[in-house]
Amino acid sequence: MSINDELLAQLGDPGIREIAGLLDTDTDTARQVVEAASGTIVGGLARSADNPDGAHALRAALDDHVDADPFTGDVASLERDGQSILGHVFGGEGTEQAAAGLSQFAGLDSNILMKLLPLLAPMVMSILANRASQQNMDAGAVADDLNKEQSAVPGDLEDLLGGLLGGIFGGGGTAIPHQTRTEPQDTEPQAAPGTSNPDW
Numbered sequence: 001m002s003i004n005d006e007l008l009a010q011l012g013d014p015g016i017r018e019i020a021g022l023l024d025t026d027t028d029t030a031r032q033v034v035e036a037a038s039g040t041i042v043g044g045l046a047r048s049a050d051n052p053d054g055a056h057a058l059r060a061a062l063d064d065h066v067d068a069d070p071f072t073g074d075v076a077s078l079e080r081d082g083q084s085i086l087g088h089v090f091g092g093e094g095t096e097q098a099a100a101g102l103s104q105f106a107g108l109d110s111n112i113l114m115k116l117l118p119l120l121a122p123m124v125m126s127i128l129a130n131r132a133s134q135q136n137m138d139a140g141a142v143a144d145d146l147n148k149e150q151s152a153v154p155g156d157l158e159d160l161l162g163g164l165l166g167g168i169f170g171g172g173g174t175a176i177p178h179q180t181r182t183e184p185q186d187t188e189p190q191a192a193p194g195t196s197n198p199d200w
Contacts, residue, residue: 046146065129082118
């Protein structure tokens, strides 16, 4: 079962209806948007794990999400965690680019997509974390799993996600350069678009 399939299963019909309400659209469209958004997040995680530093940082970060249950947690905590995840994966500008691309795909306001992405990111991380824990994956295995997830994207989303990720990270499938943390310890590190930050 793909991460997206697990995400939709855990959301269930009630969760999809809530997302449809947030997006002010019907449940079919909401389901398509969730699939596209989760594919974008998975793709970003895969790019983050393209190099050893990024893969090890991601694997370590997954340990913090094993016992989390973002499907029943409060929205405020979910948003904070999600914004942190998206900042590490895409950077602020990259997250805006992702929202803009999904907005064009779904015909929805990008500001609404900026609210949805932080809600979905911890859910994707939780599913991946539990999978990694249950299967005793190391950093390399997590990176391989994410690449398999990308290759399993439905054909109708392949071009969308390829264009989105290419626009954010540049190029096609190139390794993400290592970025050394230079921020003070009390600030939240933000990865620039197209780079992975090894400190989650």
